[in-house]
Amino acid sequence: DKLSVSVPSGRWLPFGKTPTLDILVEVSIALRVGEIVCMVGESGSGKTTFGRALVGLVKPSAGRIALDGVALPDFTSRSFRRVRSQSALLFQDPVTSFNPRQRIGSIIAEPRHITHAGSTKREDIVGLARKAGLAEQFLSRFPHALSGGQARRAAVARALSVVPRLIIADEPTAGLDVSVQGGVLNLFLDIRDEFRTTFLVITHNLSVARHIADRIVILYLGRVVESGPAEEIFRNPQHPYTKALLDSEPVPDPAHRREEPPVIGEVPSLAARPKGCEFHTRCRFAQDRCRTEAPIKTDVSPDHQVACHFPLAATKAASIPNLRLV
Ligand code: SF4
Numbered sequence: 001d002k003l004s005v006s007v008p009s010g011r012w013l014p015f016g017k018t019p020t021l022d023i024l025v026e027v028s029i030a031l032r033v034g035e036i037v038c039m040v041g042e043s044g045s046g047k048t049t050f051g052r053a054l055v056g057l058v059k060p061s062a063g064r065i066a067l068d069g070v071a072l073p074d075f076t077s078r079s080f081r082r083v084r085s086q087s088a089l090l091f092q093d094p095v096t097s098f099n100p101r102q103r104i105g106s107i108i109a110e111p112r113h114i115t116h117a118g119s120t121k122r123e124d125i126v127g128l129a130r131k132a133g134l135a136e137q138f139l140s141r142f143p144h145a146l147s148g149g150q151a152r153r154a155a156v157a158r159a160l161s162v163v164p165r166l167i168i169a170d171e172p173t174a175g176l177d178v179s180v181q182g183g184v185l186n187l188f189l190d191i192r193d194e195f196r197t198t199f200l201v202i203t204h205n206l207s208v209a210r211h212i213a214d215r216i217v218i219l220y221l222g223r224v225v226e227s228g229p230a231e232e233i234f235r236n237p238q239h240p241y242t243k244a245l246l247d248s249e250p251v252p253d254p255a256h257r258r259e260e261p262p263v264i265g266e267v268p269s270l271a272a273r274p275k276g277c278e279f280h281t282r283c284r285f286a287q288d289r290c291r292t293e294a295p296i297k298t299d300v301s302p303d304h305q306v307a308c309h310f311p312l313a314a315t316k317a318a319s320i321p322n323l324r325l326v
Helices: 047-054 078-085 104-115 122-131 136-140 148-160 178-195 206-212 230-235 240-247 288-292
Strands: 003-008 020-027 036-040 087-090 166-170 198-203 215-220 223-229 297-301 304-307
Touching (some): 003 047, 020 047, 020 223, 036 206, 047 087, 047 166, 087 148, 122 136, 122 148, 148 178, 178 198, 178 206, 198 206, 215 230, 215 240, 223 297
Parallel strands (some): 036 198, 166 198
C-alpha cells in the first residue's frame, strides 16, 4: 500500500491547528523475494524514514504494509511483530546500535537468544561470523575495537543469526574505504544467492546501486519520481532528477571529466514544498505546466514508471550533458 509519514513541524499555528511536515508521500513499493532494491535520493528525501517505517520504528500517518499479499492490520498489532521477526535493519553506523559493554560474539548471538531460533554454541556463532567475513578473533572484542568494515560485518552476522527474509541496509558503505565497500556489497549478493533474502538498500550513492541493484527507486522530497529495473534506469533514465544523479557520479578517469556543470540549486525545504512538480525549481526542462500541475506516474515500460510531464525520451533531453546537482 502507499505509505505516508508526517511529523509535527514544530511551528505554531493559531486556532489549535497542528502543522505537519510530510516526509513521505504515498510511497508504494513491492519487494519481491530474492531481489535487491536500491532506494536512492539525496539526504532529506525520506529514504531512511521509509526503511524505518517498514520495520515499525516509524509509524506512518497513512498506508499499510502487506506480507505475502496479506495486509497487516496496523503497525502496533501482534501480526506486525511477524514482519519484524523476519526482517533486519542494518543501521548506517552499526557501532552505535550495539551495546558498548557487550562482546561481539554475544551481540551476534543475541537474536537467537531472544527468539530461541537456532544454536548459540560458540562454533555456530563463529560460523555465522565467518559467513559474514568476520574472523573468530573479533568475537571476543567490544564494538569500539572494530573498524567500520568489521562492525558492518558483525551487524550482517547478527542479522543472519535468524536468517531474515528481508534485510534493510541504510547507507551500507558510508564511511568505508573503497576497497572495503566492494566486500560488503559482494557479501549482500552472496547472502541473496544463498538464502534468497530480499534487500532494500538505502543509499545516496548510485555507484552502490550500480554494483548490486536489480531495481532502483528514486526518491525526491519523499515522493517516488522514477522506478524501474536497474539496467534500464542506468541506460535510459527518464526523469531529469535521475539524469542529474547519474551525471553527478564521480568520473574515475580525469581525461573523461565532464565540463563544469551548471548550478541547479539546493533541495527545497519540506516546509515549503514547491507547487506543481516539486522538482521544477531545479529542473532545466521545467515549463509553465510544471509550475502549476503535479505530474502523475506513467509507464515507460511494464516495470518502469516516471512522474514527469516531459520525460527525457519525449524531450530528447537525455542527450543534453551537464545536467548536474551541486
Ligand atoms: Fe522537470 Fe517538468 Fe518533469 Fe518536473 S515535470 S521533472 S519540472 S520536466
